[in-house]
Amino acid sequence: MPELPEAERARALIADRGLGRVIAAVEDGDSYVCRPHAPGELAAALVGRRLTSANRIGKTLWLETDRGGPDLGLHLGMAGRIVIDEEPHERWDRFALTFDDGGRLALRDKRRLGRAVLEPDLSRLGPDAALATRAEFRAGVGRGAGPIKARIMDQAVIAGVGNLLADEILWQARIDPRRPANQLSGPELDALRRAVRAAVRHALREGGAHTGALNPHRERDGHCPRCGAPLSRARIAGRTTYWCPAEQR
């Protein structure tokens, strides 16, 4: 599930129900999810601290702590979500903070590809996909000979677009996902930027990256919900990609 909209939802949840609470204990025993930290390292750094802010760029979250404490970086990976004050889940809670009021914030993640780290490295993230300026977007997205889909999914170029959102955006903008990025015109890049913002807004409102108009048709033998043409399917940028060969040029 997690792309930018899900991450923003998690951030808002933490901002609403996590801030101001004091960490009494930390479940950091999953050394894969907490890598490169050893078990106990996050606990030692965080116990006694109060959560003071919840922030996000793209799909990466980080929480600030009081009195000069470290930032706690969280990433939802392929299947993670944040739950607060819910019954603990034995298998799928890969990391958790217990608060001194008895409550609990957990990273619940079936696939175990989520992350919890101290002082996350944000230096390799581009601007948030929904906030990139027109100049940033043109300069970053319009560069390189690789397919445009790979470009908008590159978190160092713009942060937050994953596979489902990328297909939706390109379909809305009527651009062929295989087009070399540096072959798109300025107006096309501007249209793509508008499609990114619209798709993010829509997904935020509707509850996730899977709520786009194209999504229900992203399957073998799917058809374009606009024109009815059979959708094409191929592996682009390492991910399964669906597009309308009649409309996307």
Place this chain on the structure above:
DNA sequence: AGCATTGTTTCACA
């Protein structure tokens, strides 16, 4: 049984 999967990182290669 085998394959696919909404994410990221690393590595081989051009």
Place this chain on the structure above:
DNA sequence: TTGTGAAACAATGC
């Protein structure tokens, strides 16, 4: 050197 694509990572669902 820079960029690109494939594979690895873990675990689950079809």
